[in-house]
Amino acid sequence: EIVMTQSPATLSVSPGERATLSCRASQSINSNLAWYRQKPGQAPRLLIYGASTRATGIPARFSGSGSGTEFALTIASLQSEDFALYYCQQYNTWPLTFGGGTKVEI
Amino acid sequence: EVQLVESGGGLVQPGGSLRLSCEASGFTFSDYVMFWVRQAPGKGLEWVSAMSGTAFATYIADSVKGRFDISRDNSKNTVYLQMNSLRAEDTAVYYCAKGAVGGTVFNWFDSWGQGTLVTVAS
Numbered sequence: 001e002i003v004m005t006q007s008p009a010t011l012s013v014s015p016g017e018r019a020t021l022s023c024r025a026s027q028s029i030n031s032n033l034a035w036y037r038q039k040p041g042q043a044p045r046l047l048i049y050g051a052s053t054r055a056t057g058i059p060a061r062f063s064g065s066g067s068g069t070e071f072a073l074t075i076a077s078l079q080s081e082d083f084a085l086y087y088c089q090q091y092n093t094w095p096l097t098f099g100g101g102t103k104v105e106i
Numbered sequence: 107e108v109q110l111v112e113s114g115g116g117l118v119q120p121g122g123s124l125r126l127s128c129e130a131s132g133f134t135f136s137d138y139v140m141f142w143v144r145q146a147p148g149k150g151l152e153w154v155s156a157m158s159g160t161a162f163a164t165y166i167a168d169s170v171k172g173r174f175d176i177s178r179d180n181s182k183n184t185v186y187l188q189m190n191s192l193r194a195e196d197t198a199v200y201y202c203a204k205g206a207v208g209g210t211v212f213n214w215f216d217s218w219g220q221g222t223l224v225t226v227a228s
Contacts, residue, residue: 043218043221091214
């Protein structure tokens with residue numbers, strides 16, 4: 001099983017600032033990585049797939065990068081709705097696995 | 107617009123059974139692998155089960171193998187999760203999710219239901 005490790009566990013930033021979240025895979029997953037945002041009490045929402053492709057309706061302030069084992073999600077200018085939990089997920093190898101999450105807080 | 111609506115959650119005693127349902131709309135249901143993903147209180151996401159569009163192939167996580175089973179009725183656009191021999195550690199919100207790309211389990215999830223809470227306690 002591929003282990004996905006996200007860091008940091010918690011990221012404290014101010015509105016309008018830039019945030020960079022990391023996700024590392026225990027072995028290469030090529031570019032088969034997705035990112036999700038989960039607001040409190042809600043289901044996750046797809047942000048990025050293919051490591052760098054924004055999902056439909058996702059604003060340009062979200063960008064993804066990386067391949068192989070190291071990946072990043074960057075939020076260019078944090079809005080109020082971006083203070084939430086973020087998860088990465090690999091779909092290169094069975095079983096599908098998620099990272100433990102990064103909480104972005106004010 | 108894709109919609110996924112789960113139902114069937116609730117409180118059940120350890121060792122009991124529960125069947126979750128997820129009714130889908132807004133896409134050609136039989137073309138897509140459907141997934142169940144759970145989230146224990148205050149914890150991360152865990153893939154639980156998946157079933158191919160034709161219902162030919164099923165996938166069950168090791169943590170629930172032998173206790174959970176997935177099925178689907180394409181005539182009703184519904185996928186089910188039968189949960190038996192439930193344990194306290196199965197307590198979680200269970201989400202139904204749609205694979206983004208038709209015909210493969212190597213997938214990300216482009217649509218999620220609102221989730222249904224399963225609580226296993228005496």
